[in-house]
Amino acid sequence: MSALDGIRVIEIASEKIAMAGKLLGDMGADVILIEPTSGDPSRSFPPFVDDEPGDNRSLHFMHYNTSKRSVVLDLDSTNGQSVFCNLIKTADVLIESEPITRLADLSLDYADLVKIQPNLIHVAVTPYGRNEPSSDLPATDLTLMAAGGPPWSCGYDDHSLPPVRGWGNQGFQTGCHYAFMSILTALLHRNISGIGQFIDVSITAALNVTTEAASYSWLVNQSTVQRQTGRHAQIVMTAESQVLCADGRYVNTGVPPRFPAEFQKLITWMTETGLAEDFPEAVFLEMGAAWDGPFDLSRIGEDETITAIFMAGREALLLIAASVSAYEFFTGCQRAGLSVGVIYSPEEAFEDEHFKERGFPVEVDHDDLGRTLTYPGAPYNLPLNPWSISRRAPHLGEHTEEIMASLRDLS
Amino acid sequence: MTGALSHFRICDFTGQLAGAGATKWLAAFGANVIRIEDPVKQGRWDILRGTGPFIDDRRGIDMGGAFNNHNTNKKGITLNLRTSKGKEILTELIKISDAVTENFAEGVLNKWGFGYESLKAIKPDIVYVSNCGFGHKGPYSSFKTWGPIVQAVSGLTFSSALPGQPPAGWGYSYMDHTGGYYMAMAIMLALLERDKSGEGQWVDLACTEAGLSLNGPALLDWTVNNRPMRQPDGFSSNRSQYSLMAPHGMYPCSGDDEWIAIACRDDNDWQVLASFINEVWCGDYSSLENRLDRQDELDESIENWTKQKEKFDLQDRLRQLSIPVAAVQKPGERIDHDPTTGNFALWPTVTHSEMGDVRVDGLPVHFSETDWEMTAGGPCLSEHTEEVLVELLGMTSGEVVKLREEGVI
Numbered sequence: 001m002s003a004l005d006g007i008r009v010i011e012i013a014s015e016k017i018a019m020a021g022k023l024l025g026d027m028g029a030d031v032i033l034i035e036p037t038s039g040d041p042s043r044s045f046p047p048f049v050d051d052e053p054g055d056n057r058s059l060h061f062m063h064y065n066t067s068k069r070s071v072v073l074d075l076d077s078t079n080g081q082s083v084f085c086n087l088i089k090t091a092d093v094l095i096e097s098e099p100i101t102r103l104a105d106l107s108l109d110y111a112d113l114v115k116i117q118p119n120l121i122h123v124a125v126t127p128y129g130r131n132e133p134s135s136d137l138p139a140t141d142l143t144l145m146a147a148g149g150p151p152w153s154c155g156y157d158d159h160s161l162p163p164v165r166g167w168g169n170q171g172f173q174t175g176c177h178y179a180f181m182s183i184l185t186a187l188l189h190r191n192i193s194g195i196g197q198f199i200d201v202s203i204t205a206a207l208n209v210t211t212e213a214a215s216y217s218w219l220v221n222q223s224t225v226q227r228q229t230g231r232h233a234q235i236v237m238t239a240e241s242q243v244l245c246a247d248g249r250y251v252n253t254g255v256p257p258r259f260p261a262e263f264q265k266l267i268t269w270m271t272e273t274g275l276a277e278d279f280p281e282a283v284f285l286e287m288g289a290a291w292d293g294p295f296d297l298s299r300i301g302e303d304e305t306i307t308a309i310f311m312a313g314r315e316a317l318l319l320i321a322a323s324v325s326a327y328e329f330f331t332g333c334q335r336a337g338l339s340v341g342v343i344y345s346p347e348e349a350f351e352d353e354h355f356k357e358r359g360f361p362v363e364v365d366h367d368d369l370g371r372t373l374t375y376p377g378a379p380y381n382l383p384l385n386p387w388s389i390s391r392r393a394p395h396l397g398e399h400t401e402e403i404m405a406s407l408r409d410l411s
Numbered sequence: 412m413t414g415a416l417s418h419f420r421i422c423d424f425t426g427q428l429a430g431a432g433a434t435k436w437l438a439a440f441g442a443n444v445i446r447i448e449d450p451v452k453q454g455r456w457d458i459l460r461g462t463g464p465f466i467d468d469r470r471g472i473d474m475g476g477a478f479n480n481h482n483t484n485k486k487g488i489t490l491n492l493r494t495s496k497g498k499e500i501l502t503e504l505i506k507i508s509d510a511v512t513e514n515f516a517e518g519v520l521n522k523w524g525f526g527y528e529s530l531k532a533i534k535p536d537i538v539y540v541s542n543c544g545f546g547h548k549g550p551y552s553s554f555k556t557w558g559p560i561v562q563a564v565s566g567l568t569f570s571s572a573l574p575g576q577p578p579a580g581w582g583y584s585y586m587d588h589t590g591g592y593y594m595a596m597a598i599m600l601a602l603l604e605r606d607k608s609g610e611g612q613w614v615d616l617a618c619t620e621a622g623l624s625l626n627g628p629a630l631l632d633w634t635v636n637n638r639p640m641r642q643p644d645g646f647s648s649n650r651s652q653y654s655l656m657a658p659h660g661m662y663p664c665s666g667d668d669e670w671i672a673i674a675c676r677d678d679n680d681w682q683v684l685a686s687f688i689n690e691v692w693c694g695d696y697s698s699l700e701n702r703l704d705r706q707d708e709l710d711e712s713i714e715n716w717t718k719q720k721e722k723f724d725l726q727d728r729l730r731q732l733s734i735p736v737a738a739v740q741k742p743g744e745r746i747d748h749d750p751t752t753g754n755f756a757l758w759p760t761v762t763h764s765e766m767g768d769v770r771v772d773g774l775p776v777h778f779s780e781t782d783w784e785m786t787a788g789g790p791c792l793s794e795h796t797e798e799v800l801v802e803l804l805g806m807t808s809g810e811v812v813k814l815r816e817e818g819v820i
Binding site for chain 1: 577616674
């Protein structure tokens with residue numbers, strides 16, 4: 001049985017909130033996507049199946065709209081509004097990202113809807129919050145990210161290069177994570193109280209509190225972090241942690257060894273690969289292996305021995321990295337107990353045996369294409385309530401008739 | 412306070428941000444989150460306990476600014492789980508808890524004798540959520556991670572980059588934040604199931620899988636079209652991806668390290684921007700196809716135009732023209748000068764028992780009926796041990812003193 005079985009969600013289609021609807025749908029909610037006659041614009045976003053544009057071929061739309069049904073409704077028409085109200089009467093959750101006064105102008109805002117569905121949970125996800133006129137300014141993921149803070153912390157040591165925004169609408173997705181958490185919270189509360197509520201989610205506020213040290217360094221003592229290549233933005237510039245391996249791929253070296261067992265495993269590994277002979281600082285690794293207890297990292301730079309041992313560990317990692325592939329470095333270091341990571345491209349991660357064995361890739365039947373496609377799978381595994389893509393993304397209005405019929409049966 | 416989640420008690424072993432962030436959300440909505448720490452190691456498993464930023468010159472396990480930020484409104488107790496009495500007390504606490512949460516390396520809780528089977532024997536409907544980098548099953552389950560390692564392995568570091576450069580990655584633990592969000596979702600989904608069926612369960616959350624799921628369309632482009640994101644010439648993640656736009660980037664402004672993000676969604680946006688720039692070169696780019704094909708050249712012309720301009724002034728002007736634009740805001744600008752964050756009450760002041768009043772990250776949501784509250788800072792080590800043992804477990808103050816003498820708490 002699904003965790004959200006029996007929960008009906010009405011989603012007014014928007015690129016900004018599609019991920020929230022997917023999170024709900026893939027956990028079993030009955031998500032009804034309301035689209036205008038022309039369809040949601042993201043239906044025409046690339047990439048396309050076999051690189052051929054056309055109806056129902058957008059992989060972007062297909063990903064973000066799994067486990068949903070589609071109804072075409074013109075919310076500007078009286079008939080559309082009346083159908084919308086009938087749908088709301090059957091719904092638990094409304095999620096939307098409309099201009100801030102649009103629903104009120106149509107008499108379809110929370111104050112109106114709560115009269116026909118008293119325990120409704122209405123979630124509005126907007127760029128700056130429902131009460132903020134700037135929410136109606138045109139915005140894209142890029143501009144919201146810039147305003148919300150993440151790019152300030154992301155980029156390179158060379159500050160003549162611009163700050164970097166990560167790929168793939170992470171700003172919208174962060175807003176959606178908060179929307180979904182809010183809905184789950186409100187459902188748990190409704191279970192004991194019977195009441196619903198209106199929830200105002202701000203995408204830029206979500207980004208503002210998803211920047212780790214950038215925000216709290218300012219809040220605590222008004223210091224400003226500086227972006228650095230492939231590692232945490234900090235007040236001061238730190239040592240590089242991203243290095244190139246023998247196969248031309250990068251790894252993140254994490255925290256250098258600081259426990260005796262880690263030094264010992266490093267020595268063993270370097271001896272096995274013949275690297276120890278070419279490493280003049282090997283004696284410091286031996287000292288590290290014989291050290292009593294972990295290092296006090298705060299004494300690096302002050303205590304000569306600790307500094308020499310710590311630096312030798314770091315140098316050893318760089319030497320190893322230059323001699324093996326990124327994947328060998330990752331698995332070798334991890335087996336020595338060191339927390340390092342291979343910098344995979346998304347597709348390389350997807351093909352990794354670990355995720356395959358855990359069942360991350362899933363097959364979804366596309367009756368419309370006459371084939372199954374492989375999708376990214378469960379972000380979490382609830383044994384009693386398996387995550388699942390219950391259906392491929394809907395065609396435009398594919399379920400209009402069936403949903404209208406179900407509403408007629410009710411009346 | 413009576414909040415949306417005040418009817419839940421969480422027996423919480425989480426720390427850092429990937430775990431603590433999850434229970435921060437629950438505590439802000441009123442859940443009784445009891446954080447359990449090791450008195451022998453003075454709670455140092457959570458490296459943020461004693462690390463900066465610091466409010467003043469004081470240092471120590473109770474003075475960590477990040478720890479305070481991530482642990483608002485939680486109770487903190489110490490329990491030595493090496494002792495049988497410590498285990499007994501934990502058992503009693505689990506009996507009156509709804510969920511047990513942790514983000515240790517794989518197998519740690521089990522080693523202490525509190526794996527899922529034991530938890531279930533103590534409290535049959537317990538919800539147990541573990542959050543570790545690679546999960547508790549699979550070839551890499553013993554591998555250790557922290558945020559940047561999760562980001563590296565799940566493809567997110569790679570997908571943040573400029574062409575001809577190494578990955579830029581994320582200048583913070585995006586997947587500690589987001590891993591915490593997924594952990595909070597998992598806890599609440601399992602509590603919803605328990606509301607319905609009365610059954611608990613163990614959710615094995617692998618942070619790397621949550622990370623992988625954040626590049627969905629790129630993964631479909633791979634599985635369906637065999638198109639890898641790893642390309643010989645690299646890519647700029649600042650450029651548009653799915654909804655194609657140009658110009659679309661971060662451009663320099665006057666001053667030191669000042670930038671502005673500008674996006675033209677369509678030909679109309681571009682025509683409006685081009686008339687505003689009003690330079691000869693603008694005429695060369697009338698179609699989207701043309702702008703996408705010659706985007707390097709276009710970006711260079713725009714850079715030359717923006718670099719003499721002050722970012723907030725340019726932001727205001729382009730906003731009036733209805734072009735998507737935003738200054739790249741520095742922390743102080745978005746926290747203290749951007750009125751939208753203040754209007755949203757995003758930075759509440761909490762009271763920490765040692766540090767005093769400190770501003771922290773609030774939550775980016777508001778509920779009309781049961782909104783969140785943050786009033787108390789992160790707990791000092793063992794700050795609520797006596798309160799919890801006396802008020803929840805019915806011990807006497809004398810018993811608590813004895814436990815302290817015996818090194819149990």
